[in-house]
Amino acid sequence: SQVALGANGYTLAVATGPGQLGERAKAYVYQGGQFNWDLRQTIPMDDVVLSFAPRLALSGDGSRLAMGGGSVVRIYVSSGWEYTQVASAGGEYGSLYNGGPLAFSYDGLRLAIGLPLSKASGAGIWPGPADPTTSDGAGAVAIWGEGTLHIWGPLGMIKAPNPDAGDNFGTALGMSYDGKTILVGAPNEASTATGVGGGQASNGQSLAGAAYLY
Numbered sequence: 001s002q003v004a005l006g007a008n009g010y011t012l013a014v015a016t017g018p019g020q021l022g023e024r025a026k027a028y029v030y031q032g033g034q035f036n037w038d039l040r041q042t043i044p045m046d047d048v049v050l051s052f053a054p055r056l057a058l059s060g061d062g063s064r065l066a067m068g069g070g071s072v073v074r075i076y077v078s079s080g081w082e083y084t085q086v087a088s089a090g091g092e093y094g095s096l097y098n099g100g101p102l103a104f105s106y107d108g109l110r111l112a113i114g115l116p117l118s119k120a121s122g123a124g125i126w127p128g129p130a131d132p133t134t135s136d137g138a139g140a141v142a143i144w145g146e147g148t149l150h151i152w153g154p155l156g157m158i159k160a161p162n163p164d165a166g167d168n169f170g171t172a173l174g175m176s177y178d179g180k181t182i183l184v185g186a187p188n189e190a191s192t193a194t195g196v197g198g199g200q201a202s203n204g205q206s207l208a209g210a211a212y213l214y
Contacts, residue, residue: 004056007106011062015053025054027067041082045069055099059108066102066111073097073113075152087152089113089144100170105179112182113142114170123163125156139169141184160186160212162200182214
């Protein structure tokens with residue numbers, strides 16, 4: 001989303017695209033309450049040329065902000081009044097960030113990164129290297145987390161158990177409060193299955209779409 005609101009309702013982030021006068025994309029972070037909102041910080045993406053507003057995510061408590069643009073997702077941590085960048089995240093196996101959705105756990109220690117244009121050719125967890133000839137746009141989700149000494153790193157990559165080129169797995173996603181459950185959407189999945197479960201190997205219904213729960 002280009003707008004993100006912390007679950008506590010006190011922190012709001014709004015992203016804007018490049019301006020007509022050559023200005024780069026940026027995010028505005030506001031702090032507020034029931035009646036008044038104040039601009040807390042402006043975070044530019046000066047070294048990335050974008051034609052659209054960056055994607056945003058806020059942790060539930062507002063302590064972490066993720067901003068995705070270009071081929072990278074930048075992670076910021078609030079220290080008092082301002083956010084400071086602490087990491088740059090993305091995919092693995094050549095699955096560069098490409099404008100997909102972002103989702104934090106409530107405490108901001110886990111981040112899911114949607115990679116709907118990923119070419120990673122395997123299935124399941126840690127699927128393997130990219131294969132652009134067979135799996136272009138199959139999609140994936142990268143999971144990043146904050147470890148000891150507040151260092152961020154990749155925790156895993158997820159692909160559908162039945163990936164096909166063009167499924168765009170990772171176009172939509174959500175993460176639970178504790179970061180242990182992830183819901184992923186693949187709008188172009190073509191299975192004829194209905195309801196929960198069903199025949200995943202089927203490809204008889206074009207653009208039927210599917211959701212996967214992990």
